Amino acid sequence: MPRAKPRAMMAAMNDATPWAPHGAERTGFVERPGSRIYYEMAGDGPFLIFAHGLGGNHLSWWQQVPVFRERFTCVTFAHRGFAPSTVAGGVPDPADFAGDLEALTAHLGIESFSIVAQSMGGWTALEFALRHPGRVRAMVLAATSGTLDPAQADPAKFAEWSNRALAVNADLRMRAIHPALGAAMAEANPAMHHLYRAVDALATSLPKDELRARIVKMRSRKLADVKNLKVPTLFLTGSADMVFPSFAAPILARGFPDAGHAEFAGAGHSAYFEVPDAFNRAVMAFVAR
Numbered sequence: 001m002p003r004a005k006p007r008a009m010m011a012a013m014n015d016a017t018p019w020a021p022h023g024a025e026r027t028g029f030v031e032r033p034g035s036r037i038y039y040e041m042a043g044d045g046p047f048l049i050f051a052h053g054l055g056g057n058h059l060s061w062w063q064q065v066p067v068f069r070e071r072f073t074c075v076t077f078a079h080r081g082f083a084p085s086t087v088a089g090g091v092p093d094p095a096d097f098a099g100d101l102e103a104l105t106a107h108l109g110i111e112s113f114s115i116v117a118q119s120m121g122g123w124t125a126l127e128f129a130l131r132h133p134g135r136v137r138a139m140v141l142a143a144t145s146g147t148l149d150p151a152q153a154d155p156a157k158f159a160e161w162s163n164r165a166l167a168v169n170a171d172l173r174m175r176a177i178h179p180a181l182g183a184a185m186a187e188a189n190p191a192m193h194h195l196y197r198a199v200d201a202l203a204t205s206l207p208k209d210e211l212r213a214r215i216v217k218m219r220s221r222k223l224a225d226v227k228n229l230k231v232p233t234l235f236l237t238g239s240a241d242m243v244f245p246s247f248a249a250p251i252l253a254r255g256f257p258d259a260g261h262a263e264f265a266g267a268g269h270s271a272y273f274e275v276p277d278a279f280n281r282a283v284m285a286f287v288a289r
Contacts, residue, residue: 030100030107032080034088037100039077039108043069046137047113048287050076051101051121053143054208054215055180055200055270057082060118063276064283071288075113077104079124081211083202091210094120094218098127105135114138114287118272119180119244120215122146129231138287142236142279143244143269145252147221153248165242172242179243182268196273223255233259234286236279238267 030037040058048068052060058076065074080100081087101124105113114137117125122144129136151158169179177186178197186193235253237246246263253259262282264271272279 028107029085030104032096032100032103035080035092035096035100036086037077037080037104038084039075039104041073041075041108043072043074045072047110048072048074049101049105049110049113049115050074051115051117051124052076052079052082053119053121053180053270054212055178055196056118057085057199057202059199059202060273064116064272064280067280068284071284072114075104075108075110079120081203081206091207091214094123094211094215097124098131100124101128102132111135112137114140116140116142116272116283116287117144117146118142119144119269123215123218126221126226129229130225133229133231136231138232138234140234140236140283140286141249142272143238143241145219145235145244145248147219148223148226148252149219149221150245150248150252152222153245153251157247158245161245161247165245168242180269181274182240182242184240184266185268185274192273196270223252226256228257230257232286234282235259235261236264236271236282237261238264238269238271238274240266241269243269 026041028039030039038058042065050061050064052058057078061076065076068074078085079092079097081092112135115125117140122141123146125139125141126146126148129139172179172183177183178193178200181193181196233253233256235249237244237249239246250261253261264275264278267274
């Protein structure tokens with residue numbers, strides 16, 4: 001007997017594609033000022049939204065959706081400017097990300113949800129949670145502090161880490177290795193490294209260096225801004241991450257009313273991609289509690 005579909009999934013079925021890719025049960029676009037936001041939905045149960053990072057899009061979660069769709073209605077989307085989403089003017093403004101998520105949830109009739117945010121997706125998740133704390137059941141910040149400045153965790157240690165990260169990442173780029181995965185992953189699993197780069201390359205027309213500069217500039221919030229944010233939050237990091245400082249996560253977590261931290265030994269910036277089984281277990285245990 002087929003499972004009943006959530007009310008939001010049955011609504012507005014006119015925006016579904018005739019053939020839904022990789023198991024999605026519904027796809028569509030949300031119209032926004034200067035942008036169209038592409039999304040996919042699959043599964044049944046409480047809503048779980050995935051927000052990708054700078055090197056990805058909605059496809060990034062191919063190792064998560066098949067697992068979580070058994071217990072959750074999974075919603076993946078591409079941030080504005082990341083194909084197949086669009087943006088006018090060439091460079092997205094990360095200040096628009098939370099508003100895009102507001103529009104997406106309104107379009108799908110989602111009142112409350114949990115969210116898993118990777119790297120850049122943390123900007124979307126944290127800003128939305130600060131605006132609408134009562135709507136976010138749980139928030140996973142994977143390799144990100146969102147708009148929180150990670151330097152405040154330990155300024156001296158952050159400066160030292162930043163200098164080392166600049167040197168390491170420059171060397172990786174010279175060797176055609178994506179910094180979000182790192183040398184260990186590229187050498188141990190070249191096929192997965194190739195796949196990650198292929199997904200990243202789908203946004204070839206996007207000036208990512210300019211977007212990255214805008215993102216970094218927006219990362220200015222202090223811990224005082226989250227001291228009353230009662231959204232259960234989990235920081236997930238990789239010990240070998242050279243894009244986000246893993247050491248900062250447990251310090252920042254202490255500034256939230258209800259937050260914790262877990263680290264994946266040996267993983268880099270993209271644990272969801274590198275060690276999906278361990279990542280999925282940690283997320284499942286947190287969002288299902």
